Amino acid sequence: MKNWFMLTLVGKDQAGIVAKISAALYQENCNLGEASMTRLGGNFTIMLMVQFDGLTETLDRILKPVSDSLDLRYHVDSIDGELHHHREPDVRISVHGADKAGIVAEVTRVLAGAGLDILNLESDVAGTNENPLYVMNIEGVAVNGIPALNEALKTLDCGEDVEVHLSEIDILRG
Amino acid sequence: MSMAVLEILVYPDQRLKQKSQPVAVFDESLLQFVADLEETMRAGPGGVGIAAPQVGRFERIILVDVSCKPKIKNHGRLVMINPEISEQEGNVVGREGCMSVPDFTGNVARWDRIRVKSFDEFGSARTHTMEGYEARAVQHEMDHLDGLLFLDRLVSRRGSLFPRKVYKKN
Numbered sequence: 001m002k003n004w005f006m007l008t009l010v011g012k013d014q015a016g017i018v019a020k021i022s023a024a025l026y027q028e029n030c031n032l033g034e035a036s037m038t039r040l041g042g043n044f045t046i047m048l049m050v051q052f053d054g055l056t057e058t059l060d061r062i063l064k065p066v067s068d069s070l071d072l073r074y075h076v077d078s079i080d081g082e083l084h085h086h087r088e089p090d091v092r093i094s095v096h097g098a099d100k101a102g103i104v105a106e107v108t109r110v111l112a113g114a115g116l117d118i119l120n121l122e123s124d125v126a127g128t129n130e131n132p133l134y135v136m137n138i139e140g141v142a143v144n145g146i147p148a149l150n151e152a153l154k155t156l157d158c159g160e161d162v163e164v165h166l167s168e169i170d171i172l173r174g
Numbered sequence: 175m176s177m178a179v180l181e182i183l184v185y186p187d188q189r190l191k192q193k194s195q196p197v198a199v200f201d202e203s204l205l206q207f208v209a210d211l212e213e214t215m216r217a218g219p220g221g222v223g224i225a226a227p228q229v230g231r232f233e234r235i236i237l238v239d240v241s242c243k244p245k246i247k248n249h250g251r252l253v254m255i256n257p258e259i260s261e262q263e264g265n266v267v268g269r270e271g272c273m274s275v276p277d278f279t280g281n282v283a284r285w286d287r288i289r290v291k292s293f294d295e296f297g298s299a300r301t302h303t304m305e306g307y308e309a310r311a312v313q314h315e316m317d318h319l320d321g322l323l324f325l326d327r328l329v330s331r332r333g334s335l336f337p338r339k340v341y342k343k344n
Contacts, residue, residue: 084277088269170243171269171279172307174223174314174324 001031001051004081005059011072013044024066025050030059033083038122044072049081089119089139089169091146093153097162099125099132106158107136114152115144134162139169175206177213180229182273190274191321194225194232196256200297204235208253208295211237218273223311225318228274236315240308248308254292257316260301261289268310270324280328284310 009021018037025032033049052059056076067074093116095107104123111118120139127133142149146168153164183190197204207226215224215237222242226235239251264286271279287305290312294300304312314324 086277086279088271088279169269170307171220171271172222172310172314173218173220173271173273174225174238174311174318 001053003052003054004033004079005050005052005056006077006079006081007046007048007050007059007063008075008077009044009046009048009067009072010074011044011070013039013042014070017044017070017072018046020066020070021046021048021063024062028062029053030062033081049079049083050076051081087119087141088171089141091116091140091142091149092167092169093138093140093149094165094167095134095136095138095158095162097134098159099127099134100159100162103134103158103162104136106156107164108138110152110156111138111140111149114148115142116149117141117143175209177209179217180210180214182214182218182228183230185275185323185325187274189230189232190227190318190323192227192232193321194227194234194319197233197235197293200255200293200295204255205295207231208235208237211235212251212253215239221273223315224273225315227318227321234319236312236319238308238311238315240311243307246307247305249302249304252302252312253295254290254312254315255295257290257292257312257319259285259288259313259316260291263287266306266310267329268307270310270314272314272324274318275323275325278325280324281330282310282314282324282327283329284313288312 022032031051033051035046035048037046056078059076063074095103118138118140123136125132125134149166153166156164211224211226211229214229215221222240223238226233234256236254236257240246240248241250262285265283266286267281267283269279270282286309288309289301289303291301
């Protein structure tokens with residue numbers, strides 16, 4: 001098998017979605033690669049690498065019935081896919097505090113300017129409607145070194161009720 | 175003594191899941207094996223530890239050397255035979271990878287400070303107190319002796335707002 005596709009599925013969450021989608025793909029001789037599924041705001045979301053010897057249209061024919069039956073929307077892109085090419089992060093930045101507009105833009109602007117290449121970003125809004133709490137974890141590669149990121153974070157303007165912590169990721173290989 | 179780089183078993187090789195037996199005899203062949211084990215560890219890129227079962231010898235032997243890492247407390251090259259943790263405290267999450275699990279790393283919780291009893295390769299008993307990165311390396315390697323891989327201890331990446339012992343607050 002040669003062709004890789006990126007399948008994105010979004011919709012109302014319910015139990016059993018992953019099992020039904022992956023069974024439909026497996027029955028049509030698709031191979032699955034890396035995937036990321038999470039609930040965002042109560043919605044089911046997944047991005048899935050699918051390897052398939054055929055055209056986007058054929059994949060569409062496989063996906064439409066199962067996607068419709070689960071009331072999901074999907075999108076397929078033909079991609080240049082490769083497995084076994086993970087890059088490892090060397091730094092983690094965690095942000096938490098009062099939820100307010102512009103945190104992501106400000107933090108990532110400052111970090112990008114100091115050479116951070118983001119590999120993984122996850123964020124959540126916790127707390128209550130009255131007092132929302134914003135939590136964000138970023139992992140990446142400090143292209144210009146970690147001191148440059150530390151310096152840049154000193155210029156961050158998010159207010160006193162938002163904390164930003166940077167820690168080095170020193171992978172232990174045993 | 176000539177040394178050889180041994181073949182590393184790679185998961186899902188089921189031999190990695192078996193429990194290793196204590197070393198009973200400290201002899202010339204043990205010294206030769208330890209030398210080969212060290213050669214194998216140093217041949218791997220960035221390897222700071224290795225356990226005997228990773229090369230298919232199911233005896234309770236580990237080797238750790240984190241002295242290549244800057245600014246980390248360490249005891250240098252440590253050959254630990256029949257190691258046992260006698261005291262432990264603290265809990266810290268860190269990123270681990272393994273020569274037996276290529277192209278994957280994950281977050282694992284370990285004791286932050288441990289006291290370990292073991293024998294050196296000549297059969298002398300001793301005790302080490304260690305912390306942080308070196309303690310993590312020893313726990314990672316000791317897991318191999320019980321057929322455990324770091325894959326068995328992964329903690330979720332998402333929502334891992336774990337307290338770090340050392341962090342810089344902006």
